[in-house]
Amino acid sequence: MRTFFTRMQYRHKLAAIILLFTLLPVIVLSTIYMYKSWKEQTEELLNTNRNQLRTGVEELNKLQATVTSNLQLVQQSTVVQSALSTNLYQDLSGFYTLNLYLRDMIQALENGNKSIKLYASKDLSYQGMYFSSDTLLSSELKSAVVSSESPLLIIKENDGLYFYGKINSWSEELAIVEYKVPYTVLSDSFSFNLPRGSIIHYVDHANVSHLIKENQPKSLDPAVLSSDDYYVIEMPLRWEKERIRMLIPSAAILSQLKADLFLSIGAVAGLALILILSVHFIAYQMTRRLYQLVVSMNMDVESIIQNPDEQLGRWQDEFSRIHRKFYSLAQSIRNHYERESQLEGQKKSLELQLLQERINPHFLYNTLSSLRWAFPDERLKQIIFSMVKYYRIALSRGHDRILISQELDMIREYLSLQRFAYDKDFDYDIRFTDDLLQLYIMKHLLQPAVENAFLHGIKSMKGKGGKIEVVGVRSNEKIIILVMDNGTGMEPEQLQAILEDQDDVASSGGYGIKNVRQRIQLVHGKDYGIQLESEMNVGTILTITIPVMER
Structure with missing residues (x-):
């Protein structure tokens, strides 16, 4: 990663750093905002379903109050108690008369699919729609009803709710009253539209769930109650420890919020795209002068001098100052090489001149040496000797450096010659x-x-x-x-x-x-x-x- 970053162009590094400190906070803040918005909208949807469920629970509470009131009416009816206390119902005519009375009263109390039935303790010769013998009830149920001071609720799977109460005289137990409320009645209490895949259960005091209503048929998995795939809403009923539980799938909430979620993601993506393009443009503008400087550095000196940047005098930023310094350095380099070239030319000219002056005295040196021995005049010999010695040192076998002592000897011979030449x-x-x-x-x-x-x-x-x-x-x-x-x-x-x-x-x-x-x-x-x-x-x-x- 470090090698990749070092190989990046400065423009891309600058853009990456700006994006790191701008795009990352935008993404983080947008994520936080979307999460809070998601939570708020989810809670709003759950509150809507909670309010609807509360309405249904209130209907069930009213139903329970009605059932309790109707049971009390039957239990406290003196006609029923009188009929159950005598043997009148063993007579067919009397039983028929009592049955008609009970029919009218019970039909007046029933509502919808609810029904009421009496189970007499005494043996009956006849049985009707509203009368039966308590021998049809189990002994456990009879014992539970007799020992209960309040109406007893029994739930039968796939059937409904059964409320039981007892009818007693001052001296004996007369009958058990059964009040049935089918599941269809319970379901009608929750008439609102459930989210797809949602379930409503009736949970009894033993924590056993009974299906009341569902959007799609589903078998209840106990593990689903604690699963993260469902939102769970529970509300208590008025009687004993009964409650209503509603399970809403997370997918159903997601499907309702999907449009808003996609809209938010699209807005964040659009903002990120605009930010990336803006950062790229800003990085380009900030590094354009540096890029031009790099291009100039890759040119040869003559091209730099002949094609100066038109922006050199326009901008006053750091890159322009560097560019002007670089341009000045290029001029100095060119001037330096021009001077070096001139000096090299002068040096070669001097060397050529020196070579010519070495060649010319060579012939003179040999000639003077011959003249020295040809003439007997001592003064002339001395002059010729000085000239020979002068040119011998001047030639120096082609060396361009000699000892200072040799240079001084050459000066002495030169001055001797000048004395003679000008007298x-x-x-x-x-x-x-x-x-x-x-x-x-x-x-x-x-x-x-x-x-x-x-x-x-x-x-x-x-x-x-x-x-x-x-x-x-x-x-x-x-x-x-x-x-x-x-x-x-x-x-x-x-x-x-x-x-x-x-x-x-x-x-x-x-x-x-x-x-x-x-x-x-x-x-x-x-x-x-x-x-x-x-x-x-x-x-x-x-x-x-x-x-x-x-x-």
């Missing part, structure tokens, strides 16, 4: 500490400086007294070399011309001061170079700074 009497003093003589220096680095001191200082002086000093000292990891003369000095314009190598005289003896500066900076960097100071009729000081090179 100029001047002094020179070369002073370097011993620790510098065995260090290395770029070849021909000091010769142009000494040449500049002679041509622009000593040569122009009238008479004697000219002097050139070359002094070298070490300062930590740097070597500082001073080339000084007490010549005529230079005007500021002439000084600037020499630094830029524009003066014909400055270029006649070597590379020129400008080339010296360029060589130093090409090889050693911009921390090193030259400084030139001059004052008219006072002299000139040229300061050269190079690093310490042991090879």
Whole structure:
């Protein structure tokens, strides 16, 4: 999971984080809301069924009151008690008369399918619709009725409710009254429409359930009473411990709430979809500048410079500032490479020039060596010897670095030649500490400086007294070399011309001061170079700074 997240684009990571902190709370809150709404609607439906069941229970309570009242009327009838106390009913005529009386009274008390019947204790010669002998009743039932102070309720499966009461005289038990209430009467008390699969049971004092009404035929499983598949509603009746129980399937409640549930889920899904699209759009807008920056980073430098982002100056956000910095960096890189290319070209040009100047003196060096032995003049021999030694050091077998001591020898020979060439009497003093003589220096680095001191200082002086000093000292990891003369000095314009190598005289003896500066900076960097100071009729000081090179 972590690897997958690290491989995701930043835009997708941002969208995922925003969704985590927006969509998740929406889903949680929506789930809580739907759950509470589900509970409330379920409770509302259950309350509706509870109220309907309560109405049916009230009808049953009224029925029980009616049954009790009718039993009392029969039990307290003096005509019935008188007839049961005499032997009149053994006479056919008398029995017929009593039966007609009872018929009228009982029919007046009966309602619907309910029926009343008397079971006499005395033997009867005749039996009718409303009279029978108590021998038809079980002894357990007779004992229970006789011992009960109130009407006794007996439930017969698939038949109905039977209420029993006794009729007594002051001296003996006369009969038992039976009042039957069929299940159809009980069912009519619950006339409302049951939810699909629902069941209503009559639960007696022994906790035995008897089916009263159902929407679909179902066999009652005792385990269903505690099952989560049903909602159970119970209400007590007025007599003894009897109660009515209603079982409503959870599926029935769900079917009634299904439309609202789907509507809520659809609303949450629609909200989630809108939220996802909004987050994706926001993440895209937030990371668009970053994406453009990444695209620019994948381009080459020239393409970045030639096709700048049009939005660089429009936006002021963090990404735009990074983009501008990146654009500036690309420009700096291009400028750096351009400078490097220019410096490389200059370096090659200097190297070519140096190679040419190595080749040209080679022929001269060999020729001078031959002339030296051809002429006996000692002065001429000395001049030729100085030139041979100068060019021998100048060639140095093609090395571009020589010992400082060799460079100083070459300067001495150069100054000797200048004395002879211009017939100029001047002094020179070369002073370097011993620790510098065995260090290395770029070849021909000091010769142009000494040449500049002679041509622009000593040569122009009238008479004697000219002097050139070359002094070298070490300062930590740097070597500082001073080339000084007490010549005529230079005007500021002439000084600037020499630094830029524009003066014909400055270029006649070597590379020129400008080339010296360029060589130093090409090889050693911009921390090193030259400084030139001059004052008219006072002299000139040229300061050269190079690093310490042991090879």
